[in-house]
Structures are given as C-alpha cells and as structure tokens.
Amino acid sequence: MTDASPSRLTGSDHATALRARPLPRFLADRYRGWRATTYADNKGWHRRLAEEGQRPRIMAIACCDSRVNVNQVFSAETGDIFLHRNIASLVPPYAPDGDPHGTSAAVEYAVRMLRVAHLLVVGHSDCGGVQGCHDMCSGASASLG
Numbered sequence: 001m002t003d004a005s006p007s008r009l010t011g012s013d014h015a016t017a018l019r020a021r022p023l024p025r026f027l028a029d030r031y032r033g034w035r036a037t038t039y040a041d042n043k044g045w046h047r048r049l050a051e052e053g054q055r056p057r058i059m060a061i062a063c064c065d066s067r068v069n070v071n072q073v074f075s076a077e078t079g080d081i082f083l084h085r086n087i088a089s090l091v092p093p094y095a096p097d098g099d100p101h102g103t104s105a106a107v108e109y110a111v112r113m114l115r116v117a118h119l120l121v122v123g124h125s126d127c128g129g130v131q132g133c134h135d136m137c138s139g140a141s142a143s144l145g
C-alpha cells in the first residue's frame with residue numbers, strides 16, 4: 001500500500017491496516033507511567049467510576065485537533081466531562097433517519113441517559129476544519145464530494 005487515501009484503499013489494504021499491532025513503544029511507556037502514578041494515586045476514584053458509572057455534569061463537543069485539550073482547559077478530572085470530538089466541533093442537524101449520526105447520538109445519550117446540565121461546543125483558533133468549510137463554501141477550494 002503506497003497511497004493511504006481512503007478512496008484508493010482496496011479490501012485487502014483495509015484488512016492490513018486494521019490488523020492489530022503492538023502499541024508504539026513511547027505510548028506503552030507513557031501508559032505504564034500513568035498506571036504507576038496517576039492511576040495508582042486515584043485507584044479508588046477509578047474503581048468507583050467503573051462500578052457506579054459516570055455522572056458527568058457537562059458534555060463538550062470539541063475539535064479533533066491535537067492542540068485542543070478540553071479536560072486540561074477546564075481543569076477537569078476523569079468523569080467530569082462527557083467528551084465528543086469531531087473535525088471543527090461540528091453539530092449537524094438532528095435527523096432520525098437511520099443513517100449514522102455520531103454527534104447526534106452522543107448528544108442524545110448525554111442529555112437523555114446521563115442528564116448532563118451543560119452542553120459546550122468548544123471552538124479554537126486556527127481550526128483547519130473551519131477553514132476548510134469556509135474555503136469550500138466560498139468557492140476557494142473544491143469540495144470533497
């Protein structure tokens with residue numbers, strides 16, 4: 001496979017891409033560090049979340065951009081924020097038509113099941129997703145369709 005663009009992947013390319021591989025070493029090391037420190041220091045809280053479930057008061061919809069760290073910005077702890085991420089923090093219109101609607105499903109679950117009190121849509125500066133939408137709508141770039 002030399003071109004990873006989704007439109008050029010064959011069935012066997014997808015199977016190869018999805019085959020389980022070990023975590024990259026740096027991630028495995030970070031995980032072990034987290035497990036030995038943050039997790040170990042808060043084991044009771046993590047156990048409670050696992051046994052009693054989550055009860056976040058806030059749902060946030062944020063961009064996938066790696067520079068956006070919602071939990072850090074709001075000094076949130078594990079279990080504080082029900083977080084959904086997509087490109088440009090988009091919230092499409094509700095459409096109960098049977099098609100996949102990840103953002104709508106996440107909002108519905110947060111409101112109906114978790115009964116969150118607050119919904120936040122978190123934008124950020126220099127969002128490539130928003131810029132791409134703007135460029136497509138203004139005719140500055142070709143649409144992907």
Ligand SMILES: [Zn+2]
Binds near residue numbers: 065089128
């Ligand atoms: Zn963004």
